[in-house]
Amino acid sequence: MLVIGVAGTELNAVERQWLQHDAVAGVILFARNFASRQQVAELTAAIRAASPRPVLVAVDQEGGRVQRFRDGYSTLPPLQELADNFAADPGGSLARVREHAWLMASEIRASGLDLSFAPVADVGHGNLAIGNRAFHADPAVVAQCLAAYVAGMHEAGMPATLKHFPGHGTVREDTHVAIARDDRSLEQLRAHDLVPFAAGIAAGADAVMMAHVVYPQVDPAPAGCSARWINQVLREELGFRGVVVSDDIGMAASFQAGGVAARVHAHLDAGCDLVLVCHPELVEPALDAVQGRALNTAAVAALLGRGALGWAGLLADSRYPGAQSLLFETPGRTV
Template identity: 40%
Template structure:
């Protein structure tokens, strides 16, 4: 059973293992990106210092134990499987059973659900958001309910998709920002959005949208995209990723390999993109390549069929050629691959819920977002690991990527606690309201 690894414990483990002094132990959490050196920022991810121990001759020996490896080594298979899941939590308090929570999970509070399934994260929606103080209480309560701090995500794209709009500054959406022609504006708005999310205890945003809105009648992307010209969208996406990084919040480029040329909404059906490989390279790929170059933390899949990239008929979310072959091997992405919501129709057309979760992992996904049936899908992945269908090595790959992201956000130590007073100063600050007015 994994036990929470506090900052003091990490230090003690390193000292015990290596016999060195405190000055020789690297900190477990990275500094905020705004404090990183120019060289580090240019690389897209703050660098982790490497701790080494002096030998009797004064030379430097092997690096101290990696906190990610330590955390992984202390986890059971059940705990590792739990790290893959990011379901919706219901209600406005971590210790209260809401009606929806009762229907989904029985008489269990959100904090009990997190603990029962060893969840790696949760996602917040408008029903979770009433006031700044309430959101802070919810995120703090959730963080205290688990041995390993959570990724707490939301979809705060701004504009049409703004889950936290009840309390946050109402920034214009991507289409309006793209119309300015200024990537600096995309960066400013992303940084301000990230600062407010972080103050509320949210550490991962499912933004920016990296789709190119090729079809003006697209029912699902539209104004959520920065525009219809791949090169311009790429500049905006790269700048937004840098803005979230500066705020210390993980960014997610979505929806890979590109959801911009369809008239079917994957929430209700399964779109088919008929682009050739050459068209994909020219039209869909540039913003995702820009996101990767900017050091994006995560990339979200699309529930779309793309026959020229994978002729199987499976949606990209369940496609190993697209996720592992194209995104990992060809584009070189090393961060977290998140599915789009697994309760959407586009993910569930061909397979039942349990099979969807297993196939997503086999395809290369690390984070299973919004499972339609958490108990069923958790058990399905667990059984697939126990049977060998999903190898333990494959499971460890995903958990390692998720733990690495947590390390980068300071989430491998004591549970983060945010201050309601500080949040009230940051959220809807005068500076952010002026920025929103200027962009409009």
């Protein structure tokens, strides 16, 4: 039920012990874990070898400023650039969105990882954390782009994760460093920020990542700690049947729930299937917190399942005759 962070480019002895723990569902990698394509493939293999069961290996490879792996990988523009010309050329914009998704997912899968937590489903209204990570300011445009992005990821055999539910793009504050409150009503959110999520779910998104934002007119708890948001709105109203993932519990806005143990339990009790513990110094107290909790192996199996059929099928797919040369002979291609 925990997706943990590790410190460097190789596993240390303590981290190998963590991977033996039944509650560790996977590892999320960052720029601190990357030196080269070969190294990250070796690190991914070491993570899998250290665990007695299948584990997820994930990254945030959105493009733009949130691209953890760079040297030897394609230079991916931020999502906003893909939709800049949407009004004049919607078809061309959506084709570029789909290619971006396929290329990103293909390169990450080729390195042995299961998924990148993408795409961003937030509406672009100048949030300090989101910025040009969002496709557009018009939720209808974001909705169309999301459907194309999910399709591109699926073509490459990668699960798609919509983030950050129910919408982080309209508030100003960055939840990495501050508490964020959105005082709009549920009706206002349904008409705006929830529109892209509904489209992404209809397109077959496999996972949804929650925001640490508080929407006090809906629930006094941050969305990721809110059973109302997860069970009533996301699952019952929008019909989402996939995996619900928390945002990183090391972010400042998550501190509202209390200490590490309280944060972990608040997310799991609200309905999150997986909890991100990205900071290595928080892993030990998080593992202590979940002793005795029932495991949710179905969540991991659901995300591993799509990836398992994806990469081999991609190389054999006649629609992508250049896949091998694209990914192995010409790294650094720019969309």
